[in-house]
Amino acid sequence: MAxxxxxQKDLRKALRALLPRIPMRDAEPILEKAVAGHLRHLPPSxxxxxxxxxxVRHELTEYDTLLEEGYDRDAARHFVIDDxxxxxxxxxxxxSISEEEDAEA
Incomplete structure (x- = not known):
């Protein structure tokens, strides 16, 4: 997204402010997701x-595995929130993500 x-520039600026140490391998897919679909109509932050x-939930935790093992969405989210x-x-x-905020998402 050069x-x-x-x-896109506003999103990159917001990313640097929110996640100053994020590796580029993780930043690029996040930026792509932020400009796509239903998220493109929301404010950049x-x-x-x-x-x-x-x-983070889907790529860097066991969330999807927990769903496949039969946990419901709320239980799976509970188990990965600390990670x-x-x-x-x-x-x-x-x-940080709170249980209440995550349940609303």
Whole structure:
């Protein structure tokens, strides 16, 4: 997503502020997700946060495996929330996911 639209530039700026230590291999798919689908109509900071939490949940935790093993969505989210917050902290994020916020997503 080099160069790009004003929205893409705003998303990259928001990403650097939210996740200053994120590796590029993780940043690119998050940015792509933030400009696609239903997220493209949201403000950049919200779009980016939604894309980030979805990416971390599905790509960097056991969430999908738990679903395949028969756990319901809420239980699977409960079991991966600490892992998700650990990834976010590792990327320099000062924001964390709470159970209540995650249930609303």
């Amino acid at each position: 160069g790009g639209t004003k929205r 919200i779009s980016l946060w939604q894309a980030t939490t979805s990416y 998700m917050n650990e990834v976010l902290r590792g990327w320099g994020c000062n924001k």
